[in-house]
């Protein structure tokens with residue numbers, strides 16, 4: 001039976017998603033690698049994987065790709081897994097290429113689906129800002145394969161955490177990383193905390209000019225929502241950084257998320273958790289945001305936003 005090694009970075013949503021991704025390969029032996037964590041977290045992993053290998057945490061408990069690489073490489077040597085899987089996060093992007101290069105494995109990055117092929121691994125990833133799905137593959141590797149998967153692309157039914165995997169403690173592999181963690185700089189809190197908002201209106205580059213921001217502010221006001229935005233809106237100085245949603249911004253968990261002139265890049269969508277009811281207004285019917293939205297409205301935001309605001313105010317009396 002083939003072995004798949006799954007590298008666990010975040011212990012909340014990631015394990016079940018990675019277990020689901022491993023299932024794309026049929027009947028396989030799955031091993032999860034985790035550095036640190038609590039006993040109950042290891043038990044949770046044992047419900048999802050056949051084996052859990054627990055390495056000691058780095059002495060300062062911070063993420064360090066070089067430290068992790070030193071802990072994982074001996075495991076790759078002894079296991080020789082067919083595939084190594086991890087999430088395509090900022091930390092994943094730090095560790096995965098380093099490990100793939102050091103273990104001489106071809107790497108498929110940011111996959112949204114995975115398939116086993118007779119002579120390798122095939123995957124789908126998005127290109128051109130999500131407008132095109134491209135099939136990529138790696139074949140004929142004697143050393144096995146490496147893949148990073150996009151957060152949220154694989155989901156597993158809740159009732160399938162039924163394994164009772166073994167938990168094995170790994171010895172510490174001494175290493176002297178060349179990079180040193182100095183400090184975490186937390187962005188200054190803005191006037192509002194959008195991470196606590198139940199309704200968000202997110203504005204994107206489609207708004208075109210700071211002077212046009214008034215129409216989305218009015219819409220947010222009518223809905224009782226807070227304004228959020230994409231990164232280009234912050235880069236242009238139209239809204240403050242504390243309103244940016246995404247992988248380099250904040251993670252939000254609203255009940256309703258209405259986007260206006262947002263294309264739906266994975267960096268933006270990566271900051272939206274909890275499966276809100278999503279409405280998207282965009283003039284491009286092929287915009288990737290429509291794949292994530294529950295309701296999509298194709299049209300010019302400058303016509304639609306004032307109309308929507310008027311209807312909401314009418315409805316609210």
Ligand SMILES: Cc1cc2nc3c(=O)[nH]c(=O)nc-3n(C[C@H](O)[C@H](O)[C@H](O)COP(=O)(O)OP(=O)(O)OC[C@H]3O[C@@H](n4cnc5c(N)ncnc54)[C@H](O)[C@@H]3O)c2cc1C
Nearest residue numbers: 204205206230231246247248249261262263268283284301
């Ligand atoms: C390392 C890295 C980290 C990043 N982190 C983040 C992040 O945290 N958050 C984030 O948002 N982005 C992030 N980005 C940027 C991300 O890749 C996208 O570039 C960004 O999300 C796109 O923002 P947008 O949707 O506002 O703009 P665009 O992609 O330019 O989309 C604008 C949309 O508006 C539509 N539009 C234009 N005019 C109208 C109109 N009149 N009516 C209706 N629709 C209209 C267009 O059809 C288009 O779909 C990051 C990028 C990198 C490389």
